[in-house]
Amino acid sequence: MAQYARTKGSIALITLTNPPVNALSSAVRKGITETVSRALNDTQVKAVVLCGENGQFCGGADIKEFAKPMSGPALVPMIHAIEAGEKPVVAAIEGIALGGGLELALGCHYRVAHAKARMGLPEVTLGLLPAAGGTQRLPRLTGIPTALELITTGRHITAQEALKLGIVDKVTDGNVVDAAMEMALSVIGRPLSPRRLSTLSTPPLANLDGVFEAAMAQVKRRSRGAMAPVACVKAVRAAAELPYSQGMKRELELMGTLMSSGQAKALQYCFFAQRAVGKWSLPNGAQWNNSRPRDIRTAGVIGLGTMGRGIVVSLVKAGISVVAVEMEEKQLDLGRKEVTGILERDAKRRGVTAPLHLISFALSLQSLRGVDLVIEAVFEDMELKKRVFADLSRVCNQNTMLCTNTSGLDVDQIASVTDRPPLVVGMHFFAPAHVMKLLEVVCGPRSSAEAVATAMSLGKRMGKVSVAVGNCPGFVGNRMLKSYMDESVFLLEEGASPEQVDQALEEFGFALGIFKVGDLSGLDVGWRVRKSSGLIGPDVNPTFPSRVRQGRRYCPLPDLLCEQGRWGQKTGRGWYLYDSAGGRVARPDPEIQRFLQDYRLRYGIPSRRISEQEVVERCVFALANEGFQVLEDGMAAGPEDIDMVYVFGYGWPRHRGGPMFHAAQVGLPRVLQRLEFYYRENPDIPHLQPSALLRRLVGAGSPPIQQWKQYIRSTHSQL
Numbered sequence: 001m002a003q004y005a006r007t008k009g010s011i012a013l014i015t016l017t018n019p020p021v022n023a024l025s026s027a028v029r030k031g032i033t034e035t036v037s038r039a040l041n042d043t044q045v046k047a048v049v050l051c052g053e054n055g056q057f058c059g060g061a062d063i064k065e066f067a068k069p070m071s072g073p074a075l076v077p078m079i080h081a082i083e084a085g086e087k088p089v090v091a092a093i094e095g096i097a098l099g100g101g102l103e104l105a106l107g108c109h110y111r112v113a114h115a116k117a118r119m120g121l122p123e124v125t126l127g128l129l130p131a132a133g134g135t136q137r138l139p140r141l142t143g144i145p146t147a148l149e150l151i152t153t154g155r156h157i158t159a160q161e162a163l164k165l166g167i168v169d170k171v172t173d174g175n176v177v178d179a180a181m182e183m184a185l186s187v188i189g190r191p192l193s194p195r196r197l198s199t200l201s202t203p204p205l206a207n208l209d210g211v212f213e214a215a216m217a218q219v220k221r222r223s224r225g226a227m228a229p230v231a232c233v234k235a236v237r238a239a240a241e242l243p244y245s246q247g248m249k250r251e252l253e254l255m256g257t258l259m260s261s262g263q264a265k266a267l268q269y270c271f272f273a274q275r276a277v278g279k280w281s282l283p284n285g286a287q288w289n290n291s292r293p294r295d296i297r298t299a300g301v302i303g304l305g306t307m308g309r310g311i312v313v314s315l316v317k318a319g320i321s322v323v324a325v326e327m328e329e330k331q332l333d334l335g336r337k338e339v340t341g342i343l344e345r346d347a348k349r350r351g352v353t354a355p356l357h358l359i360s361f362a363l364s365l366q367s368l369r370g371v372d373l374v375i376e377a378v379f380e381d382m383e384l385k386k387r388v389f390a391d392l393s394r395v396c397n398q399n400t401m402l403c404t405n406t407s408g409l410d411v412d413q414i415a416s417v418t419d420r421p422p423l424v425v426g427m428h429f430f431a432p433a434h435v436m437k438l439l440e441v442v443c444g445p446r447s448s449a450e451a452v453a454t455a456m457s458l459g460k461r462m463g464k465v466s467v468a469v470g471n472c473p474g475f476v477g478n479r480m481l482k483s484y485m486d487e488s489v490f491l492l493e494e495g496a497s498p499e500q501v502d503q504a505l506e507e508f509g510f511a512l513g514i515f516k517v518g519d520l521s522g523l524d525v526g527w528r529v530r531k532s533s534g535l536i537g538p539d540v541n542p543t544f545p546s547r548v549r550q551g552r553r554y555c556p557l558p559d560l561l562c563e564q565g566r567w568g569q570k571t572g573r574g575w576y577l578y579d580s581a582g583g584r585v586a587r588p589d590p591e592i593q594r595f596l597q598d599y600r601l602r603y604g605i606p607s608r609r610i611s612e613q614e615v616v617e618r619c620v621f622a623l624a625n626e627g628f629q630v631l632e633d634g635m636a637a638g639p640e641d642i643d644m645v646y647v648f649g650y651g652w653p654r655h656r657g658g659p660m661f662h663a664a665q666v667g668l669p670r671v672l673q674r675l676e677f678y679y680r681e682n683p684d685i686p687h688l689q690p691s692a693l694l695r696r697l698v699g700a701g702s703p704p705i706q707q708w709k710q711y712i713r714s715t716h717s718q719l
């Protein structure tokens with residue numbers, strides 16, 4: 001899988017051939033090893049050019065092989081043989097040089113890149129480090145601070161940046177292989193020692209300790225609980241302090257620990273899961289590769305509140321012309337100001353002009369007549385949404401697709417008031433919509449394949465991870481979130497404090513604990529939903545116990561908090577105390593302690609000490625348990641879909657793979673046993689009752705997550 005050709009008389013051209021990204025599979029490594037040896041031994045050959053076929057240099061190690069026993073030649077000696085050889089080797093980098101691909105290029109003596117090429121060492125995102133000498137060669141080339149930044153973030157850089165950092169020697173707009181050949185011919189006979197990165201010292205740096213301590217503190221803050229970034233800092237430190245051979249030993253040691261860790265497995269699972277969710281299908285056989293999306297050039301957004309603003313920004317940044325509609329002048333002005341501000345700040349950061357010419361603002365739905373697609377983001381109120389969709393049916397061209405950003409209402413009911421149910425889907429964004437990467441595409445029973453394909457592909461165009469989900473209350477993400485949130489407040493009733501619960505969840509890896517998230521999003525939002533769904537308010541039978549609703553345990557704590565005007569950050573008080581309304585720094589509030597104590601006294605609930613383990617298990621296993629139910633109900637195509645919803649929409653720690661992967665990693669029998677235990681203790685909490693699918697999987701010997709679909713008994717899958 002590496003072709004060999006002799007060109008221009010004295011140049012050996014070695015081409016990596018392993019589509020689509022020329023990953024370094026064992027066959028490719030064997031091919032490179034053999035062809036490099038052939039070139040070095042061929043007396044006619046004076047220099048070598050290494051390139052990849054189909055416009056891609058190399059996407060790095062073959063990630064699929066990580067799960068298998070190692071076979072074929074190892075990468076490290078292969079790269080070493082290139083570097084140590086007595087003939088100049090030039091890497092011709094087109095498309096990508098990532099991970100092992102860039103390490104291979106760093107082993108070459110010269111590097112020429114195409115102007116559109118991208119490079120990077122993204123191993124950290126897979127729970128690994130660049131263990132083919134990347135952590136040792138890059139610091140010697142760029143200096144320690146740059147290497148630390150690139151290796152700990154895994155950031156891709158452009159050819160221009162690579163040139164500036166000295167990672168490549170030349171950038172060309174033309175044919176990169178021709179340019180590399182030209183360079184190869186020009187360097188024949190020049191000494192190679194200064195080009196062998198492993199033989200160089202890292203550039204001196206004052207305050208080495210300070211730099212590494214700051215880097216370590218930064219990675220620990222940025223990726224709480226993740227092992228790989230910490231190992232990356234340690235490996236680069238070895239490059240700074242040890243000779244190359246000992247640095248390589250340290251790199252290997254650290255890699256060994258990471259490779260066998262659950263985190264690397266989780267992150268690699270996420271890599272493939274993220275790609276798998278794009279391959280959607282519907283029960284009628286329509287799927288990603290047989291359904292054509294429409295080309296969307298113009299869109300309308302209705303409602304310029306929290307969500308509408310971010311949706312407008314996302315569409316405009318994808319190059320789509322947008323008509324933004326509000327119902328009143330004041331909201332329109334506020335929305336216009338916010339959208340313009342976000343786009344201008346973003347453009348300034350990137351040194352480009354803000355695409356403000358793509359947006360127009362209006363106060364009437366009539367302005368949406370000619371658009372290709374509309375996304376509605378008005379208040380979460382079924383009657384209002386139905387009125388808007390009925391109006392849209394009348395106003396818009398009969399071909400216009402109509403989408404709703406509802407966070408949980410029945411998309412089919414909304415579609416039913418239109419003249420075009422097949423062209424209606426849910427496009428459920430997450431706040432802030434221009435930042436969060438998740439898009440749930442809600443497929444109603446009458447949504448056409450074309451509509452689903454269009455929403456999925458539009459999401460991708462906006463840089464989102466689009467996940468197709470079924471049409472049930474709360475869809476996938478919010479439906480599951482309910483059990484997680486319920487558990488967290490039940491724990492407060494039983495003796496925990498908001499900060500104790502949050503700390504346990506943040507230790508687990510969540511970016512923010514559940515109570516901090518609540519304060520951030522506004523506690524009044526859920527309060528309104530509970531009122532409108534009849535859980536609280538005048539419709540509730542006053543003779544019913546306060547802590548029971550619809551036959552199950554109910555916790556009125558969030559309602560009581562809202563009644564006191566504690567709506568979270570916006571009011572300066574919620575589960576925590578803030579300096580002022582709109583404040584961001586959460587402080588524990590003694591008043592909340594008293595409030596919880598009084599509450600427990602009033603309802604005669606004994607307060608007990610709750611362990612961190614119980615907090616995490618009850619919240620996280622309840623979440624996964626609902627996930628099994630979502631699968632059984634046919635609302636998500638597979639566990640990967642659920643996991644990507646949580647990783648990209650809810651701040652789930654990626655190095656734990658998502659709630660379903662986490663359950664598999666903990667061990668399904670253990671999850672089942674703990675859920676059984678907690679359900680025995682709390683028979684009034686139905687979501688702790690283990691799902692039938694979980695029991696079936698345990699009964700079948702806990703098959704790997706990739707096989708779970710075979711055990712789902714849904715007869716009415718929506719996907």
Ligand SMILES: CCCCCCCC(=O)CC(=O)SCCNC(=O)CCNC(=O)[C@H](O)C(C)(C)COP(=O)(O)OP(=O)(O)OC[C@H]1O[C@@H](n2cnc3c(N)ncnc32)[C@H](O)[C@@H]1OP(=O)(O)O
Nearest residue numbers: 021023059060061062063064098099100122130131132275
């Ligand atoms: C202890 C001993 C020492 C061991 C030494 C370890 C050496 C190391 O240092 C370890 C490594 O190299 S780890 C790998 C580093 N490389 C990466 O992370 C790049 C991963 N790929 C990408 O970012 C995008 O696919 C990319 C940017 C390349 C392309 O993006 P696109 O959006 O254009 O396309 P995708 O849909 O993402 O990809 C197309 C198909 O290619 C598959 N694929 C991509 N990279 C792969 C890779 N590195 N290995 C295996 N498969 C890979 C991808 O799954 C997709 O497949 P299908 O979904 O089936 O089409």
Ligand SMILES: NC(=O)C1=CN([C@@H]2O[C@H](COP(=O)(O)OP(=O)(O)OC[C@H]3O[C@@H](n4cnc5c(N)ncnc54)[C@H](O)[C@@H]3O)[C@@H](O)[C@H]2O)C=CC1
Nearest residue numbers: 303304305306307326327331377378379380406407429431
């Ligand atoms: N806030 C959140 O975190 C999320 C909200 N959603 C959903 O997005 C939708 C909007 O929510 P938010 O943006 O939070 O609400 P919001 O209250 O911030 O904004 C709603 C906007 O719609 C406007 N509006 C109401 N009726 C209208 C009409 N007939 N024509 C034009 N504009 C009208 C209002 O003036 C207001 O500016 C809801 O369905 C909500 O459930 C979805 C995901 C997350």
